[in-house]
Amino acid sequence: MVTMGIDGLASGLDTTSIISNLMKIEAKPQDLLKTQLSAAQAKGTAYRAVNTRFDAIRSAAEALTGTGLAAARTASSTNTAVTATATSAALDGASLSFRVEQTAASKQVLSSSSWTSASDPVTSQPKPAWPIKVLDSSGATVGQIALPADATLSDAVAAINGAGYGVHATIVQLGPTEFRLQVTSDGTGTAGARTLQGADEDASTAESGFELSRAGRNAVISLEGTGRQVSSSTNTFKDVLPGVSWTVSKADPSAFEPTTITVGADAAATTAKVKTLVEAVNGALGLIKGYTTSAAGATVATLQGDQALTQLSSQVLTAVSSAIGGKSAATIGLQLNKDGTIAFDASVFAAKLASDPATVTAILSGTTASTTNGVTTPAVDGIAGKLAAVAKAASDSSTGTLVQLAQGRDSLADSLQDRIDAFDIRLAARQATLTKQFATLETSLNTIKNQSSWLSSQIGQLYNPNKSS
Known part of the structure; x- marks a missing residue:
């Protein structure tokens, strides 16, 4: 689109540049609002990013509290022709021996x-x-x-x-x-x-x-020592033991030793859950550090010195470092690093889980309330429970501190955008006024110039000595 200018029609002034520079001065307050809007939006985005990390902590921590830790179950079989699996409903230590009388057909x-x-x-x-x-x-x-x-x-x-x-x-x-x-x-x-x-x-x-x-044939097993039989239309038997299923692939009723299914804690799954929790914690701590601390010579961090985030970091570290039942997290391979992150030694954890599962459970999941000789010992949250509580308080969709902080920045951004939009209207009106004023000035100067030329012409005619009378 071609914009018609009024430059120098009579005055010789660069009125377009003059109006542009005047509008830059007029727009200074709006520029400040835009800077504030960008900052508010950046902070809202930062709070939401940290909130996502804390929700990951909550999810990983809940997988290691009470029922979550107990859900890590595995089922083993003494027969390679029988494969077994277990769910969280399986009872640790449960076992069953049987012989495979026939497979399904x-x-x-x-x-x-x-x-x-x-x-x-x-x-x-x-x-x-x-x-x-x-x-x-x-x-x-x-x-x-x-x-x-x-x-x-x-x-x-x-x-x-x-x-x-x-x-x-x-x-x-x-x-x-x-x-x-x-x-x-x-x-x-x-x-x-x-x-x-x-x-x-x-x-x-x-x-x-x-x-x-x-003929269609059911799979049949006979329970060792009782002679009682259990049948299944498929080769898979479910919930003969609660939460356990196994699949048979070969009949062997005369085997010297029966097949034995045993339920135990799934050490690999539990170790993986702890690793996931540590990674979630370190991810959140690293993100907070990045948003609140400026590197040397770098621009100011988005949430420089934010007290809410600093406090959350402190709560997370305290939850990991606090002793549970007089035993520290180091007992199960968890330690604080000098850089403010968490170190996890999977081999130490696996060894402790194998030798002393009760201590591992107490440190991770805590202990329940108990009464002995009339004396009640209150329940104590474990590391996972404490981290879950901190993370939920921060990331809860309605009451979480991080959620509220992000929503507060969103509200501020909306307010700033409204003011910026209103300023656009004011600036457009101001530019129209300046353009009109300069156009009027040029018109007036042109009129005066024309009148001056006419007067000069008339005066010249009155005093022209060569003019015939």
């Missing part, structure tokens, strides 16, 4: 009719009669598979496999001109078994056109 049937090739019309044989219903283990209809009149044996296989009714089919060639239809249930055990009911059959006569190759 899926039901399989083979057609009693045969075809001379895979491209023979499937309806050339009276059995099975189409359409075929697929029934579940309770006798309820899962679905029906219909075929066009000219469908081949291969078409029948494709229709069964594409139906999604819990069965799959294939063609079995028993001789040069003997092709049969084999149908296998997708699920194992009695619960996963499917039954095929032809159009000329009812539930009681279903599968009269098929031979049973293999």
